[in-house]
Amino acid sequence: MRYRGAPYNRMIVQESFDTDAMHPLSRIQQRFRDALQGMAADVEPYVAMVKPAQDARHGDYQANCAMSLAKTLGKKPRDIAQQIVGKLDLGDLLQAPEIAGPGFINLRLRDDWIAARLRDMAADERLGVAAAQAPRxxxxxxxxxxxxxxxxxxxxxxxxxxxxxxxxxxxxxxxxxxxxxxGDWGTQFGMLLHAFKNFRDEQALKSDPVREMLRLYLKVRELMRAAEVDEDDAGPSARTYSADEIAQARQVADAARTETARLHAGDAENVALWEQFMPWCLEEIDRIYRRLDxxxxxxxxxxxxxxxxxxxxxxxxxxxxxxxxxxxxxxxxxxxxxxxxxxxxxxxxxxxxxxxxxxxxxxxxxxxxxxxxxxxxxxxxxxxxxxxxxxxxxxxxxxxxxxxxxxxxxxGEDRKPLKTREGGAVELGSLIEEAVARAGQMYEQIRAERIERGDEVPELTAEERKQIEEAVGIGAVKYADLCQNRATDYVFSWSKMLAMTGNTATYMQYAYARNRSIFRKGDVDVSRFRASPPPVVVAHPAERALAMELLRLEETLHSAAAEYQPSDITNYLWNLSKSYSSFFDKCPVLKADTPELRDSRLLLCDLTARTIQQCLGLLGIRTIEMM
RNA sequence: GGGGCUGUAGCUCAGUUGGACAGAGCAGCGGAUUUCUAAUCCGCCGGUCGGGGGUUCGAAUCCCUCCAGCCCUGCCA
The missing domain is CATH 3.40.50.620 (HUPs)
Structure with missing residues (x-):
């Protein structure tokens, strides 16, 4: 497979995706590669024109190569399409292709082939995603x-x-x-050194050095704010300062610079202090990393x-x-x-x-x-x-x-760099706290609504509830960020992020929880669906749509990796979860008409749950069994 | 001055590197529950793809040009 206009050096990493792939698109492209031999000197550009159909009415995949090939050969596009289709080895993979419009070749996977691949996927710990043969x-x-x-x-x-x-x-x-x-060697240590030498509280330092370091940094930053030295963090001055304040700020800034210079010059006292500070500083950031996993x-x-x-x-x-x-x-x-x-x-x-x-x-x-x-x-x-x-x-x-x-x-929602009301940077620790707290409130509210409605609501321990708040709150923050194309600026919005609907972590987590609930309610042991998967029936349109999404996992992960674009994964999760929710609504699982259909649907459910869990896991987001 | 990024529905964004009538979510409107969690599902409404020109059988996508916004541009990182 070719990747979008990748500069040469990137191919070093990307070429490993070419050989390992076994997903449907890759297999179909291989059939086209064979069929196109002899029709062009280099068939690869034409192979790359086989892609997922943009519209389900045009099948599962479509080949758009006949038109451009016809032009270089000086023939009619539909004739070329016919010629390609004639040479195409469909095997057990595809239904009879259809030539449409100016020369599109519409491709539809055979249902029995889809069913067989789903069983393979279920039996595979890696859900059918091959590990790189040539690891980089x-x-x-x-x-x-x-x-x-x-x-x-x-x-x-x-x-x-x-x-x-x-x-x-x-x-x-x-x-x-x-x-x-x-950044453990810069001017911020000069600030800290200055603060430590002048403003430290011995008592506080003894009992909680991490917190004291934080206090000292914030104090000196406040003192310097009038000089706008640490503008990056403090933001534009929220007010105007008196001449005295500005003079003092400059003095503090000078002192901090001097301390930095002495540290860099190897001054024994400052180096010793730096060595003393570092574990405290690291503990503070590690706390955040642990929280974010x-x-x-x-x-x-x-x-x-x-x-x-x-x-x-x-x-x-x-x-x-x-x-x-x-x-x-x-x-x-x-x-x-x-x-x-x-x-x-x-x-x-x-x-x-x-x-x-x-x-x-x-x-x-x-x-x-x-x-x-x-x-x-x-x-x-x-x-x-x-x-x-x-x-x-x-x-x-x-x-x-x-x-x-x-x-x-x-x-921020005003489209300017996100700042607190005081004009400082929003600290990550408090942002996480707020996300978790908001998730908790949201949970309470929805729980109350469900009880009001007479719905069955799972009884949860305080610990389980805490787990939900963490997973939903932190998941929301991560997902909101990852689901956006990297290139564009990102508008931070609590309401959008913690929305219960739409393309959010919560939607996926909820789809997962409802899914797991089926297995609990039916007292079904999932291990059977992994050790020896039952036959899959692809009958209902919602079943087929879900099955198709499941089979796109590997294709999605390769594209996300090739583009360094986690949003490819979130887009996939969104499509998968939507398909699943629709399936959940239309296709009874435990009360399916026949035991065979019930087993088949249970397998689809289990595969969906595993795929959601795997994808969220790749984004660093946890799933919850019950919510 | 030079360079980069962005501009798509009221709002927030996708758009598979040139394909079929431009897609979602939110908001708005209207439906669905004796069945596995309604944090759900189904439908409707909504667009001069910033403007103009060009290449092409075909352009949101490629080229030129103009407009608007953000960012970078020798001693901060």
Whole structure:
């Protein structure tokens, strides 16, 4: 299969999807590949024109290659279509194709073939998704917060998208190295050092150092706000400041800068304090990661690379890749020198993040020999990564695929960068708390409505209820983010996110819970449907629609991986869950007309549940058995 | 000045890299429950795909141009 206009280096990762796929589309394309032999020098572009039908009335899949092939051959499209169909080995796979309109070939899978594949899928732990035959090693760089300050909403997308990609590639059989490139060496530590030396509360430090670190950071940030030094977090000033306040803020900012410089210069006291602070800072971010169920294989922050920076610059100079310019050391990437160069050492002798990122590339390439390094970072850094990758390739790292997996900003409902009412960044901890609390309220409300209506409502323990709140609240936050195309800015909206209807995590979780309820109610042991799946009957249109969605799992995961696009998975989940809800409504399972039909439908249910659980799991979202 | 991203229904967004009459959700309107969880299902309403030009049998998609918004652009990361 060809993937959409992928740049050459990306194929390093993607070509592994070509050979392993066994999903229906891939098999149909293989039949077309054979049938098209001899009709064109390179048949692949035409094979790629076989795709899922956009409209169910045109079948399951459609081939659009006859029209363009007819043009190059100077023949009539419908004749070419006829010719292709004549050579096509349909085998047991497809019903008789239909030629429609100008020369579309409409394809419909045979129901008995679908039924057989569903049984295969049920018997397979991986739900028919082949593990890569040639696993790639992929470093994924994501989240990367500055550790001295609270994680805020700006870290959300990177963390969630990066984690989803790590889970996806791992499931597809690749070797994934999730690496959290912490900002643990920057100016925020100067702020913390200044605050610690001047404002620390010994008592608080003893009893709860993590909280005290947080308080100190927030205090110094507040003091500096008038100078707009940490603008990124504090936001535009919510009010105007007096001359005194501005003077004081500048003084504090200067002091913080001095502390940072001393730390970087190796000042013994500051380095010792930094070593003391780090575990406390890490504990704070780990708390968030535990809550979000996000894991890393490595946490190599900027400080880890700091000792290598001098050597990197020397090597760049030795190899004539970098040169002195206006007192700084620069890499000119534009041969005409019209574009600004990337600086690897400032005129004051300090290194830049380009230096640190180059050191990182060297370390990762030497240590893990990866096929690809993915950087899940906000789109505003596109230029930096473009320059970084160009510099890295000049430096000799031209075999590894370097990819900036970029994404848009998180905006408030006013379409401006999301801020609290006070103008600061929304902290991730409080955002999670609010999501969980809102999920709890929502649950109570719906429960009350159901009781009012006389519905049967499951009796839950406090612990089970807590599980629902966590899964629904955090799932809502993650899903809302992942379901959007990465490229566009993302408008953060509680009401949309926690909506009970539409393309939300809750809808999938609910579909899953209702599904599991059938097995409880019927006292059905699911293991039978996995160990020796019963025959499947594809009769009702809702059954067939559901079956078709189930068979698209592998195709979906390959596309999501090839495009680094978790929203492909959420779109799939939405279609699958909709098909399931419709099936649930129209096709009685436990009270099906015959035992055979009941078994067949139970198998469809179990497969759906497993597929939903698998897909949500790849997005880092939990399912709940009862809600 | 240069570069990037975005513009599709009242709102939020899909749109499988050039295919069939442009699709969802929300909102609005109207239906469905003696049957497995109604956090559900079914239907209706709603579009100058930012404007204009071009390529093509065929364009939301490719090319040109203009408009609007956001972002980046040598010593912050």
């Amino acid at each position: 090693t992929i470093v994924i760089d994501f989240s990367s917060p500055n550790v001295a300050k609270p994680m805020h909403v700006g870290h959300l997308r990177s963390t969630i998208i990066g984690d989803a990609l790590a889970r996806l590639f791992r499931f597809l059989g690749h070797r994934v190295i999730a690496d959290n490139h912490l 996000v894991r890393f294989d490595h946490t190599h922050g900027e400080s880890f690379y700091n000792p290598m920076l001098d050597g990197v610059v020397r090597d760049l100079l030795d190899k004539k890749i970098a040169e002195e310019s206006q007192g700084a050391i620069a890499i000119f990437l534009d041969p005409e020198r019209k574009q600004p160069p990337a600086l690897v050492r400032k005129k004051d002798g300090a290194f830049t993040y380009t230096t640190s990122d180059l050191a990182t590339i060297r370390y990762r390439a030497d240590t893990w020999q990866p096929d690809a390094m993915l950087y899940v970072v906000d789109a505003r850094q596109a230029l930096h990564f473009k320059n970084l990758f160009t510099a890295a390739r000049k430096w000799g790292y031209d075999k590894v695929a370097l990819e900036h997996v970029s994404f848009g900003s998180v905006l």
